[in-house]
Amino acid sequence: MAEVHVIGQIIGASGFSESSLFCKWGIHTGAAWKLLSGVREGQTQVDTPQIGDMAYWSHPIDLHFxxxxxxxxxxLHFQVWSQDSFGRCQLAGYGFCHVPSSPGTHQLACPTWRPLGSWREQLARAFVGGGPQLLHGDTIYSGADRYRLHTAAGGTVHLEIGLLLRNFDRYGVEC
Known part of the structure; x- marks a missing residue:
């Protein structure tokens, strides 16, 4: 079987109005893909930027398919959350990006968005926190129901990914 090795890191996030950010991430593949090593999902630590708006996580990703x-x-799909001084967490944005299909090192910038909800939910989010969230996580990367949502732009998640491909030529795939 052909193999794909994804090695890299989630560098951090920028452009969010919130501070004290952390990221929950995961990877979604089709039925023909088997994970040989690594973990399909994870979570970064919380970072509160002292200078500028870039939250740095440097969270490693090492997957072998x-x-x-x-x-x-x-x-790759992401949920960026912010944490307030009381430890309450609030959604800052959802996002996803395709793993590049060419071998080598890639710098990726993944834009994020969050559901807006009604004007009452927006008002409650501003004063109390919280806000609308997706019921099904696969809506992040499948466009079937996403077009119906009213959303607001979030920030950007920055990644550095190295990709190794093996045995694709044996199966008739030219890289």
Whole structure:
């Protein structure tokens, strides 16, 4: 089987109006993909930027997949959260990006968004915190129901990904 090795890090996030950010991440693949080593999801630590608006996480990603086909190429999905001084967490944004399909090192910038909700929910979010969240996490990376949502732009998640491909030529895939 052909193999894909994804090595890199979630560098951090910028452009969010909130501070004290952390990120929950995961990877989604099709049925023909098998995870040989690594973990499919994780969470970074909380970072409160002292200078500027960039929150640095430097969270490692190390995944090794075997695949029988190209359908369902891996997609990274993110949930960025902010934490207040009382330890309450509030959604800052959802985002996803496709893992590059060419070998080498790649710098990725993943834009994020969050659901707006009604004017009451927006007012409550401003004063009390919280706000609307997605019921199903797969809505982040599947466009089927996402077009119906009213959203607001969030910040950007920055990644550095190195990609190694192995045995693709044996299965008729030219890289």
């Amino acid at each position: 075997a695949t029988k086909g190209l359908q369902g190429w891996p997609r």
